[in-house]
Structures are given as structure tokens and as C-alpha cells.
Amino acid sequence: MEDVALVTQLTVFALxxxxxxEVISKVPTMLHTPxxxxxxxxxxxxxxxxIVVLGADRxxxxxxxxxxxxxxxxxxxxxxxxxxxxxxxxxxxxxxAEKR
Amino acid sequence: xxxxxAIRLAYLAAAVLFILGLKYLSAPRTARRGNVFAAVGMLLxxxxxxxxxxxxxFGLIAAGIGVGTVIGAFSAQRVKMxxxxxxxxxxxxxxxxxxxxxxxxxxxVLAGDGVTSLDGKIAVSVMFSAVVGSVSFAGxxxxxxxxxxxxxxxxxTWPAQKLVNAAAxxxxxxxxxxxxxxxxxxxxxxxxxxxxxxxxxxxxxxxxADMPVVISLLNSFTGLAAAATGFVLGNDALIIxxxxxxxxxxxxxxxxxxxxxxxxxxxxxxAFGGGPAAGxxxxxxTNGDRPVRDVSATDVAVLLGxxxxxxxxxxxxxxVAQAQHGVRELxxxxxxxxVDVKYAIHPVAGRMPGHMNVLLAEADxxxxxxxxxxxxxxxxxxxxxxxxxxxxxxxxxxxxxxxSSPLYGMPILEVDRAEHVVVLKRSxxxxxxxxxxxxxxxxxTMMLFGDAKGSVIKLVQAVGAL
Numbered sequence: 093m094e095d096v097a098l099v100t101q102l103t104v105f106a107l108x109x110x111x112x113x114e115v116i117s118k119v120p121t122m123l124h125t126p127x128x129x130x131x132x133x134x135x136x137x138x139x140x141x142x143i144v145v146l147g148a149d150r151x152x153x154x155x156x157x158x159x160x161x162x163x164x165x166x167x168x169x170x171x172x173x174x175x176x177x178x179x180x181x182x183x184x185x186x187x188x189a190e191k192r
Numbered sequence: 193x194x195x196x197x198a199i200r201l202a203y204l205a206a207a208v209l210f211i212l213g214l215k216y217l218s219a220p221r222t223a224r225r226g227n228v229f230a231a232v233g234m235l236l237x238x239x240x241x242x243x244x245x246x247x248x249x250f251g252l253i254a255a256g257i258g259v260g261t262v263i264g265a266f267s268a269q270r271v272k273m274x275x276x277x278x279x280x281x282x283x284x285x286x287x288x289x290x291x292x293x294x295x296x297x298x299x300x301v302l303a304g305d306g307v308t309s310l311d312g313k314i315a316v317s318v319m320f321s322a323v324v325g326s327v328s329f330a331g332x333x334x335x336x337x338x339x340x341x342x343x344x345x346x347x348x349t350w351p352a353q354k355l356v357n358a359a360a361x362x363x364x365x366x367x368x369x370x371x372x373x374x375x376x377x378x379x380x381x382x383x384x385x386x387x388x389x390x391x392x393x394x395x396x397x398x399x400x401a402d403m404p405v406v407i408s409l410l411n412s413f414t415g416l417a418a419a420a421t422g423f424v425l426g427n428d429a430l431i432i433x434x435x436x437x438x439x440x441x442x443x444x445x446x447x448x449x450x451x452x453x454x455x456x457x458x459x460x461x462x463a464f465g466g467g468p469a470a471g472x473x474x475x476x477x478t479n480g481d482r483p484v485r486d487v488s489a490t491d492v493a494v495l496l497g498x499x500x501x502x503x504x505x506x507x508x509x510x511x512v513a514q515a516q517h518g519v520r521e522l523x524x525x526x527x528x529x530x531v532d533v534k535y536a537i538h539p540v541a542g543r544m545p546g547h548m549n550v551l552l553a554e555a556d557x558x559x560x561x562x563x564x565x566x567x568x569x570x571x572x573x574x575x576x577x578x579x580x581x582x583x584x585x586x587x588x589x590x591x592x593x594x595x596s597s598p599l600y601g602m603p604i605l606e607v608d609r610a611e612h613v614v615v616l617k618r619s620x621x622x623x624x625x626x627x628x629x630x631x632x633x634x635x636x637t638m639m640l641f642g643d644a645k646g647s648v649i650k651l652v653q654a655v656g657a658l
Contacts, residue, residue, distance in 0.1 A: 098313050101423055101431055108419075108432045111211055112439025119218040121451065121539045121564055124444060125546035129280050130217045130227050131440055132411050134210055135287050136234065137433035138418040140241045141294040144425050146256065147247030151301035158297035160256050165290035167260020168267075170238075172283045174231040175268035180276065181224040183553035 126180045133173025139166030195245060202240035203429035209233030210433050214440060220559060237429045273554045274511045277543045278339035281332045281407045284414055288328025291417035295322035296384060298424055303375050315372035317423035322380075323364060323387040325417040328410045330391025335407050338400045339543065345400025353397060354461075360390050394460070402459045404544035405448045409456070412441025451539030451603075484620070487638040489647065492579075492614050493654030495638075496522075499576035501532045503568065505605055506552065508542050509582015509618070510644050516555035518648035519581065523557070525655050535561055536568040536578075536605050538586035565605055572609040580607060580631075581616045582644045588629045599627055613637040616647045 119127055139162075146159030193201075210233045216226025241247065264283075271279045295318045302310065310318065337343035350356075367383035370376070398406055415437025422430025449456045496502055504523065510516060523533045535557065541548035549562055563571075572578065580587055583605075590597035591604045607613050608631055615637060631637055640647050 095313065097426060098423075101426075101428070104428055104431050105419065105435050108435035109439045112214075112436040113443055115211055115214045115436075116218050116440045116443060119444075119447075120220070121447075122537065122546050122549035122559065122562060123218060123220060123223060124448065125276065125280075125542075125544045125550055126223060126227075127214075127217050127546075128408055128411060128441070128444055128544070129276070129283075130230060131214070131415070131437045131444070132280055132284050132287070133227075134213070134230055134234070134433050135284075135411070135415040135418045135437040136290075137237060137430055138287055138290045138294060138414075138421060139234075140237055140427060141418070141421040141425055141430055142256075142290055143238070143241045143253055144244065144246055144427065145294050145297045145301075147242075147244075147249055147253055148301075149249040151297065151304050155297045155300050155304075156252065158293045158300065160252050162290040162293035162297065163253055163256030164260040164263070165286035165293070167257050168264040169283050169287035169290065170234055171261045171264030172268040172279070173264075173287075174227060174234070175265055176271065176276065176279055176283070177227045178224065179268065180273070180550045180553075181227055183273075183550060184220055184223065184559050 122184075126177055129173060129177040129180060133170060133177055136166055136170030136173055139163065139170055142166045195243065199240045199244055200428065202236055203427075203432075206233040206237040206240070206429055207432040209236065210436055214436065233433075237433070240429075273551055274514075274543075275340070276550065277404055277407065277547065278336045280411075280544075281336040281339065281403070284407060284411050285329050285332030285336065288325045288332060288410065288414040288417060290325070291321045291414060291421055292323075292325030292329060292384065292387075294421045295319075295325065295424065296380075298421075299375075299380055300377065303377050303380075308375055310372045310375065314424060317420040319368040319372055321417040321420035321424065322384055323368065324413050324420070326384050326387035327391040327394070328413040328417060330388040331395040331410050332391075332407065334392050334395040335403045335410070338395075339403050343396075347399045348396040353393075357390065357393055360386055360393070364390065398460065402454075404540075404547075405445060405454075405456070405459045407544075408441060408445040408448055409460075412438045412445060415439075415441055448540075448545050451545055454602075482633045484632055485635075485638050487614075487640055489640060489650035489654045492638065492640055493651055493658060495577050495612060495614065496526055496531070496579070496651070497529055497655050497658040499526075499531055501571075501575045501577075502526055502534075503563075503572070503575050503578045503607075503610070504533070504535045505578060505580045505583050505587060505607060506535060506537070506541060506548055507581060507583025507586065508548075509584075509616075511542060511548070511551045511582070513582065513644035515581065515645040515648045516551050516557070518645060518652060520552075520555045520557050522648060522652050522655065523561075525652060529655075529658075533561065534563050534568065534571075536565065536607075537562050538565055538583070538605050539603070541583065541586060565603060569606050572606050575610040577612040577614060578607040578610040579614045579616065581648070584617075584629055585627065587631055588627065589631055590627070590629070597627060607631070608634060608636075611636070614640060616640050616642070616644050618643060
């Protein structure tokens with residue numbers, strides 16, 4: 093194999109699969125919805141790809157249009173995703189101490 | 193240290209923050225911190241990308257981020273908690289769309305540069321993110337439409353559905369291979385169009401009740417599409433974060449289908465489950481003539497006010513009626529009278545697993561009063577009264593006792609083991625699955641008909657007057 097980058101990327105990919113499975117393996121049902129929403133925000137990482145594509149300024153108008161919409165979409169995904177998750181989670185609070 | 197090394201270190205730090213974020217998101221006490229960790233990781237990754245040497249023009253990026261921030265922040269602040277599932281579907285859809293657009297843009301640039309054939313890695317990853325991102329985009333929009341009730345919630349089917357879908361999948365694969373080996377945009381863009389159609393065609397036949405599982409699956413698809421763009425652009429942050437979501441999303445999807453005792457294949461291809469429309473219009477069927485015990489709010493108030501242990505079973509009907517605040521008030525009144533109050537939460541109560549917890553938390557119900565199904569089921573035998581509010585299928589004993597019932601095998605809250613059952617319900621209409629419920633005809637069951645919110649308010653007044 094000559095493509096060192098590919099092998100490294102596949103390594104990173106394989107390890108991330110295992111971490112992704114392990115890290116949420118013991119989540120209570122009550123957190124399924126916030127967790128789905130949180131992971132949903134994390135795949136907004138695609139904004140990074142959109143920035144690279146749009147910022148490279150190659151490929152003329154069509155590429156710029158695609159890149160621009162991708163940046164808008166990615167930002168909605170990130171900003172909306174994290175904010176709505178936080179709104180859900182700030183509601184989870186314990187019973188006030190005096191009532192325990 | 194070169195600029196590239198610094199960027200890669202920042203990506204590494206972002207990856208660590210994402211992993212810690214997911215870990216913290218999995219426990220109630222740390223969940224909010226986890227979300228903040230992940231958000232900080234995202235900010236770090238974005239800033240690091242902006243200093244990348246390949247990024248030379250910033251005007252459009254700033255404009256795009258500005259527009260996206262306004263839309264994202266506005267919709268996240270405005271959305272009602274009952275509408276969370278469809279909001280997540282929309283955010284997921286735009287993420288998938290972004291992944292497909294990144295791939296399309298890259299393909300367009302390569303074609304413009306005169307590249308005639310893509311090398312293996314680029315070919316696979318461009319095609320994967322373009323197709324999967326498009327499927328996720330279109331599928332999420334349909335899921336949104338169903339949950340928002342813009343589209344009918346019932347499964348929509350058409351003749352030779354599977355054959356047509358299979359033909360479209362074959363066409364997509366063929367176009368992908370051909371447009372990768374000899375670059376041709378006149379083949380690539382029709383492939384994207386077909387992928388959008390498949391996204392629509394795959395989700396339309398799935399009933400509204402199963403949308404959360406679909407959204408979760410599409411969520412992991414979007415993650416994988418984002419990871420694939422990481423292979424295209426040689427970007428580790430994309431690969432790691434996208435894959436984390438792909439893997440954890442797959443696991444979450446399995447957990448959700450298991451909570452409904454359905455296999456994922458059954459959810460996706462079974463065309464089972466009606467929507468709200470199908471449920472409301474279905475008639476009571478063979479049980480139409482059986483008597484039920486219709487009681488008044490005062491009767492129920494007496495039962496609850498002098499009980500020792502009361503368990504509330506909230507369903508989606510409670511959420512749509514916005515009755516959760518009233519229920520919390522009722523619970524507090526009962527507690528003041530010395531009644532032990534708990535809430536029993538079925539894994540699929542609401543529209544998504546955990547959705548009911550969010551809705552009750554919004555009404556200031558302390559989360560340690562919320563009991564999951566496995567913990568609460570053994571307690572029903574010692575419970576004086578169970579109050580079922582706007583829930584139906586999740587308390588249907590047929591799921592446990594009647595092998596011929598379509599619900600058979602689905603884990604239920606065994607409320608029929610309690611001494612008394614009170615059901616707050618608008619009418620005798622069937623639930624989401626369109627199946628009649630023997631619980632309502634049980635001699636120990638009392639039916640309090642009416643809008644959930646109105647009934648709860650009456651109960652609060654009646655208990656207060658005791």
C-alpha cells in the first residue's frame with residue numbers, strides 16, 4: 093500500500109467506530125432524546141468540510157453556490173442542534189433539597 | 193510547529209471534547225455539561241478550519257455562518273417541546289444536505305479541473321457522502337412532514353413499491369460507478385436526484401409512530417456521510433466526529449427499536465402502525481358494545497386523595513393537551529396529603545424514547561420521580577391507583593396476553609396489576625397502532641372522559657376540595 097494517508101484515515105475511522113459504540117452503551121432511556129439531539133449537533137461538523145470547499149474559492153459559481161448553501165445548512169445544524177439540546181437538558185433538574 | 197500541525201492538534205482536542213461530550217451526555221447529572229463540551233469542541237474545530245491555508249476567501253463563509261446562526265438559533269429557541277422530534281429531523285436533514293453539497297461541490301471542482309477518473313478512495317467517499325447525504329436530507333424532510341402532520345402519518349404505499357425502490361437503488365449504484373470511473377456531471381447530478389427520491393420513497397411507507405427510529409437511523413447516516421467527506425478532504429475532525437455519530441447513532445437506533453420490541457427491518461419495511469389520523473378514525477371494533485365504567489372527577493379525586501400509592505402513566509395525549517403542568521400540580525397536592533406519587537415512563541412514551549421525560553421536566557417534575565418501565569412494573573401490585581393520561585398502546589394487556597394481537601410481545605406497563613386504574617381519555621378511539629384495548633373494559637378500570645387538560649384541572653380542584 094502506498095497511500096499512507098488512507099491507512100491512517102481508516103485507522104482513525106475504525107477506532108472512532110469502537111469509541112462511538114462504547115461511549116454511549118449505558119445510557120438511560122430518559123436521555124435518548126437529548127442524546128440523539130446532541131449527536132445530531134455533532135454531525136454538524138460537516139460545516140468544517142463546507143468551509144474548506146467554499147473558502148478554497150475554486151470551481152466557479154456553481155461550486156460557490158453549493159458551498160454557500162452547505163455552510164448555511166451546516167451552521168443551522170450546529171447552532172440549532174446544540175441550543176435545542178441545551179434547552180432540553182436545562183429542564184432536567186433534581187427535586188429541591190428541602191423536599192428530599 | 194507548522195500551521196498544519198497546530199490545526200491537527202486543535203482537531204485532536206475537538207475530538208477529545210466530542211468523546212467526553214458524548215460520555216457526559218449519557219448520564220443525567222452531567223448531560224448538560226456534555227453538550228457544552230461538544231459545542232466547545234465544535235467551535236474549536238471551526239476556528240481551526242478558518243486558519244487552514246486552503247481557505248482563502250472569507251466573505252461568503254461569514255455570510256453563510258451569519259445566516260445559518262440566525263435561522264438555527266431562532267428555530268431552536270422558538271420550538272415547542274412537543275415538537276422536538278420534528279425539529280431534530282430538520283436539523284438532521286440540513287446536516288445531510290450539507291454533506292451531499294460538499295461532495296457535489298468537490299465533484300464539480302474536480303470535473304472543472306479536467307479530472308477524467310476518480311481514484312478509489314475519492315470515488316468511494318464522494319459517492320457515499322453525496323448519495324447518503326441526499327437520502328438523509330430527503331428522508332428527514334418527509335419525517336418532519338409526517339410528525340408535523342403536513343403529510344399523513346399513516347404508511348403510504350403504492351404498487352410494486354419494493355421493486356421500484358430496488359430498481360432505483362440499482363440505478364443509483366450504476367450511475368455512481370460510471371460517473372466515478374469516467375467523470376461526467378450529466379450522470380452525477382441525476383444520481384443525486386434519484387438519491388433524493390429514494391429518501392422520500394423509503395420514509396413514506398413508514399408510519400408516524402415509527403418516525404423516531406427513522407430519524408435516529410438517518411441521524412447516523414448523516415454522521416457517516418460527514419465522515420465520508422472527511423476522507424474526500426483529508427480532514428481528521430470530520431472523520432472522527434462523523435464516525436462517532438454514525439456508530440453511536442446506530443446503537444441508539446437499535447435501543448429504540450428494541451424498546452418497541454421491533455426489529456429495525458420490521459420498522460423500515462413492515463409498513464406497520466397508523467398515524468394520529470388512522471388512530472382517531474378507527475372504530476372500537478368488536479368491543480363496541482361492551483360496557484365501560486364512566487366516572488366523574490369527584491369520584492377519582494376521592495380515590496386518589498385517600499390512596500397510599502399513586503402512579504401516573506403519561507402518554508402523548510397528555511403532551512398534546514399541554515396537561516403536564518396540571519399533572520405536576522395534582523401530584524404535588526397528593527403528596528401534601530401524604531400520598532406516595534410516581535410517574536411510570538414507558539420507553540416509547542411521547543414521540544421519541546425519552547421525549548416524555550423532557551416534557552415532564554419542562555413542567556418541573558423532578559426527574560427522580562420518573563420511573564422506567566422495568567423498575568416500576570413490579571410495583572404495580574402494591575399500587576392503589578394508576579392514572580393513565582393520554583396513553584393507550586403502552587398499557588394494553590393484549591401485548592402480554594394475546595398472541596394474535598399485532599402488539600403482542602411489546603413490553604408494556606402492567607397497570608392492570610394495580611388495585612384501581614383510572615384512564616383519562618378523550619373518547620373510546622384506539623391508540624397509535626389502531627388496536628382496541630381490553631384494559632378499558634376491565635371491571636377495575638374507571639374512565640374519565642374529556643380533554644386531558646380539562647380533566648386534570650377538574651381533578652386538581654376536586655382533590656383540593658377534599
